[in-house]
Amino acid sequence: MDVFIAIVQILDSTIRLSVPLLLACLAGLFSERSGIFDIGLEGKMLVGAFAGAAAASVFHSAFIGLGMAILISVAFAMVHGFASITHRGNQIVSGVAINFIAAGSTIILGQAWFSQGGRTPALQPGERFDAIVWPGAEAVRDVPIIGPIYAELISGHSLLVYLAFLMVPFTWWVLFRTRFGLRLRAVGENPAAVDTAGISVAWLRYRALICTGILTGVAGAYLSMVQNGGFVKDMTAGKGYIALAALIFAKWKPVNAMFACLLFGFLDAAAIRLQGSPLPIIGKVPVQFMQALPYILTVILLAGFIGKAIPPRAGGVPYVKER
Amino acid sequence: MSTPYAKLPAWADYGLIPLINLSVAFIVAGFVVLLVGENPFRAAVILVEGAFGKGTGIAFTLFYATTFIFTGLSVAVAAHCGLFNIGTEGQAYISGLGIAIVCLSFDSTLPWWLTFPLAIVASAVVGALWALIPAYLQAKRGSHIVITTIMFNFIAASIMVYLLVGPLKPAGSQAPQTRNFFAGAELPKLNWIIELFGAKIRSAPLNVTFLLALLMAFLVWLLIWRTKLGYEMRTYGHSPKAARYAGISETRIIITAMMISGALAGMMALNPVMGDQHNVAIDFVSGAGFVGIAVALMGRLHPVGIVLAAVLFGMLYQGGAELAFEMPAISRDMIVIIQGLVILFAGALEHMFRPYIQALFASFSPRSVGMEAVKGKGA
Numbered sequence: 001m002d003v004f005i006a007i008v009q010i011l012d013s014t015i016r017l018s019v020p021l022l023l024a025c026l027a028g029l030f031s032e033r034s035g036i037f038d039i040g041l042e043g044k045m046l047v048g049a050f051a052g053a054a055a056a057s058v059f060h061s062a063f064i065g066l067g068m069a070i071l072i073s074v075a076f077a078m079v080h081g082f083a084s085i086t087h088r089g090n091q092i093v094s095g096v097a098i099n100f101i102a103a104g105s106t107i108i109l110g111q112a113w114f115s116q117g118g119r120t121p122a123l124q125p126g127e128r129f130d131a132i133v134w135p136g137a138e139a140v141r142d143v144p145i146i147g148p149i150y151a152e153l154i155s156g157h158s159l160l161v162y163l164a165f166l167m168v169p170f171t172w173w174v175l176f177r178t179r180f181g182l183r184l185r186a187v188g189e190n191p192a193a194v195d196t197a198g199i200s201v202a203w204l205r206y207r208a209l210i211c212t213g214i215l216t217g218v219a220g221a222y223l224s225m226v227q228n229g230g231f232v233k234d235m236t237a238g239k240g241y242i243a244l245a246a247l248i249f250a251k252w253k254p255v256n257a258m259f260a261c262l263l264f265g266f267l268d269a270a271a272i273r274l275q276g277s278p279l280p281i282i283g284k285v286p287v288q289f290m291q292a293l294p295y296i297l298t299v300i301l302l303a304g305f306i307g308k309a310i311p312p313r314a315g316g317v318p319y320v321k322e323r
Numbered sequence: 324m325s326t327p328y329a330k331l332p333a334w335a336d337y338g339l340i341p342l343i344n345l346s347v348a349f350i351v352a353g354f355v356v357l358l359v360g361e362n363p364f365r366a367a368v369i370l371v372e373g374a375f376g377k378g379t380g381i382a383f384t385l386f387y388a389t390t391f392i393f394t395g396l397s398v399a400v401a402a403h404c405g406l407f408n409i410g411t412e413g414q415a416y417i418s419g420l421g422i423a424i425v426c427l428s429f430d431s432t433l434p435w436w437l438t439f440p441l442a443i444v445a446s447a448v449v450g451a452l453w454a455l456i457p458a459y460l461q462a463k464r465g466s467h468i469v470i471t472t473i474m475f476n477f478i479a480a481s482i483m484v485y486l487l488v489g490p491l492k493p494a495g496s497q498a499p500q501t502r503n504f505f506a507g508a509e510l511p512k513l514n515w516i517i518e519l520f521g522a523k524i525r526s527a528p529l530n531v532t533f534l535l536a537l538l539m540a541f542l543v544w545l546l547i548w549r550t551k552l553g554y555e556m557r558t559y560g561h562s563p564k565a566a567r568y569a570g571i572s573e574t575r576i577i578i579t580a581m582m583i584s585g586a587l588a589g590m591m592a593l594n595p596v597m598g599d600q601h602n603v604a605i606d607f608v609s610g611a612g613f614v615g616i617a618v619a620l621m622g623r624l625h626p627v628g629i630v631l632a633a634v635l636f637g638m639l640y641q642g643g644a645e646l647a648f649e650m651p652a653i654s655r656d657m658i659v660i661i662q663g664l665v666i667l668f669a670g671a672l673e674h675m676f677r678p679y680i681q682a683l684f685a686s687f688s689p690r691s692v693g694m695e696a697v698k699g700k701g702a
Contacts, residue, residue, distance in 0.1 A: 037469075039409075039469070039473075079667075082672075083667065083671035083672050084671065087671070087672050087674055087675050088674065089670070089671035089672055089673065089674065090407075090670060090671055091671075092407050092409070092469050093407075093616070093620065093666060093670035093671045094667065094670070094671035094672075096409065096613070096616055096666055096670075097663045097664070097666035097667035097670065097671055098663070098667075099663070100613070100659050100660070100662050100663025100666060101660055101663035101664060101667065102663075103656070103659050103663075104656045104657065104658070104659030104660030104661075104662070104663060105355065105660050107654065107656040107659075108355065108359060108652075108653065108654065108656050108657055108660060109358070109359070111652065111654060112358070112359040112360060112652045118654075118656075238477060241473055241474075241477065244470070244473070245470075245474060248470060286485050286489075288481040288482070288484050288485040289481070289485070291481050292477060292478045292481035292482070295474040295475075295477045295478050295481075296474075296478060298470075298474055299456075299460070299466075299471055299474045299475070299478075302460060302464070302466035302467070302470060302471055302474075303460050303464050303466060304464045304465075304466070311467070
């Protein structure tokens with residue numbers, strides 16, 4: 001029974017840890033499917049986290065925080081768009097720039113506005129998204145098997161967790177069942193064809209980046225307003241890059257993205273849980289190995305040893321009309 | 324990398340446009356300073372005085388510049404071959420391992436002038452090998468070099484953390500770093516050069532690696548513009564199709580360019596490790612690899628430009644430390660913003676002002692842009 005409880009607890013923290021990855025991964029899905037590489041997921045999450053926590057603590061409202069997180073994150077996405085769509089700059093360079101500007105400005109502004117060493121004030125109840133306890137969760141907790149699963153895994157998460165997982169079918173529906181989605185995928189594969197059909201390539205890509213900005217904003221808000229109760233400098237800690245890895249691992253598909261993020265979240269949860277305690281059969285696994293595993297897996301995938309990851313064809317190439 | 328833009332006179336292309344881009348980056352940074360509630364002009368004065376006002380400041384500026392010359396050259400060599408090596412950070416970090424092995428083995432037996440060449444080779448080899456795998460995957464398996472080198476940065480960091488909290492840490496020590504090196508692995512300082520000019524220096528870490536960096540800048544110039552290999556790299560960077568048609572082996576050129584890039588990145592580790600800290604500590608690279616991207620872009624991928632840009636960033640790092648001291652609201656992270664803005668305006672938005680400048684040139688002297696412009700526009 002103890003083993004069962006332990007497994008449920010690991011799975012529970014898997015869900016919590018994979019939510020920011022999932023949101024960022026879906027964000028990347030929108031932009032990369034439209035042909036814009038986005039290394040700046042990390043930076044957009046970071047400004048989202050900062051703006052969310054800062055606004056929530058100043059205006060005493062979680063929803064104003066969330067709105068501000070989305071707004072600022074979209075603004076950064078628009079900078080990326082301005083550079084890589086309007087001015088046809090190098091998308092990777094632009095993404096790197098955004099990550100730096102985000103990392104620096106969150107610390108500088110945080111220190112200037114709140115003087116707590118780059119932190120925002122600890123969020124009070126009501127300023128953060130609290131856990132939603134589902135009806136009957138406490139009542140069934142003692143029922144074997146189903147009880148802990150219902151009470152721990154399904155109930156007791158915040159609004160943003162459910163939102164993140166609802167975004168998976170929604171993203172799938174938008175990309176594969178709507179006209180906007182069809183065009184968005186087309187512009188990532190063959191922008192000239194979309195242009196010939198009389199649809200603006202630039203505007204379509206800008207809209208894809210707005211979706212990216214919204215989702216990275218929510219991801220950032222989750223980090224600072226659910227997981228942590230305040231902004232801490234560099235709190236994304238490479239999650240944007242893991243999300244990027246998950247996106248490749250998922251071969252740019254929404255449902256796969258969810259499983260990839262859950263896998264990477266599980267690795268993280270297991271690494272925290274084990275902390276050097278030996279595993280059966282394998283023996284003691286260094287924590288660092290568990291932390292590096294998502295990246296190693298992605299490289300192996302990219303090398304073509306587990307299937308083949310084929311990116312959108314027009315990805316990374318600025319569209320020039322007159323050629 | 325054909326641009327849909329017309330040609331400008333060379334001095335405008337290599338001097339005026341970078342200068343304008345840079346100025347815009349600094350103006351935006353000035354607004355951030357204003358937002359924080361400080362005077363941007365006073366901040367700029369403190370920054371420049373902190374970097375060049377005293378002998379110690381100059382020595383520190385050049386110490387930081389040494390690091391950035393290496394990483395800038397590393398990014399530039401790969402970029403000439405059309406490859407974006409974002410893994411300079413990881414290649415430099417993992418090279419600390421090679422240097423640690425050499426220094427910990429020989430520092431009590433050999434003098435510095437024997438340890439140093441060994442360490443140069445070790446750092447370059449480890450850096451090159453760390454770049455080899457992404458290069459191989461790009462050349463043979465078609466996996467995007469940007470993604471693999473990012474992944475390799477994280478893998479390098481994990482390996483180094485594992486080694487520095489485990490096998491490389493001396494017994495009984497709490498700090499995640501190797502033991503301090505003995506005199507045999509301490510590089511001599513170069514501060515006397517600045518003292519020749521009459522300035523006084525209180526312990527600054529400027530060391531002989533600076534000369535190595537300048538030598539490498541020269542060698543990179545030689546490689547890129549004066550050798551067959553460099554010509555092939557530039558050809559491949561300009562048009563992979565043309566290179567293939569000319570019979571240049573894609574695999575060979577990608578792997579060679581990336582290994583040179585990795586070796587240059589690796590040598591960066593010599594400067595902080597052997598020249599300053601005399602141990603290998605966690606996170607000793609601390610973002611210098613990424614600064615290399617900004618330096619390479621600002622230097623327009625030319626070694627002379629890179630050295631100048633590296634000195635500028637060295638100035639920002641040294642002056643930034645002084646600035647943080649004088650204006651508590653501005654910490655050293657201001658540099659990170661400036662770095663980001665430079666990458667944005669000198670890199671991603673480098674063509675933003677070009678049409679306006681072209682129009683300006685055209686109105687003064689149509690011939691300077693005239694014929695070329697018509698051809699370039701495809702009209």
